[in-house]
Amino acid sequence: MKDQNSIDDHESQEQKWNRGLDIFIESVQKPDSSLRACAHNQKCYHELMQVRENNKITAIAGESSTGKTFFSLAVVKNFLDTNPNGYCLYFDTEASITKQLLADRNIDLTRLVVINVVTIEEFRQKALKAVDKYLQLSEDDRKPCMFVLDSLGMLSTEKEITDALNEKQVRDMTKSQLVKGAFRMLTLKLGQANIPLIVT
DSSP states (O other): OOOOOOOSOOOHHHHHHHHHHHHHHHHHSSSSTTTTHHHHHTTHHHHHHOOOOOOOEEEEOOOOSSSSSHHHHHHHHHHHHHHHTEEEEESSSSSSOOOEEEEETTTGGEEEEEEEOOHHHHHHHHHHHHHHHHHHGOOOOOOOOOEEOGGGGGOHHHHHHHHHHTTTOOOTTHHHHHHHHHHHHHHHHHHOOOOOOOOO
């Protein structure tokens, strides 16, 4: 989100909170320290901090091949070791997570499910479905759970795939909005379910 002019003082708390959420979601896509200044200027800094405080999403950012996947696997191992009855859903966009890779890191294969996803729409649908099923359980039956999306940058869109199959050389202008929409829905659902999400 590029910084814009100051926002009018006559707006609802919900409008401020939604703008804070938009700025937070953008920081997940592209970490940017100036977003806090942007939030101050748009008079939603406190709402941004509320979203961040109650948020269950953590982004691990870095250049390609710098160990983001290995770091996220270390977080998964710690989570599973700390929660002996917990489990993890690992959304893999690169087909890089193998049984051998997990075994080499002593990660309990019986409590980690690798789900291959190709598009933002597929990730959104599968993640929301998993959270909804989790929320349908009674609180006593909910075992500790965490999600990992590895990696956000590798997710395509259905439009992008269709264009490639039709040999169209066009840029998909809907991708950013699809990502924002997916995380807008997931932020609320994951908070309700108390499920952390690691995004690389």
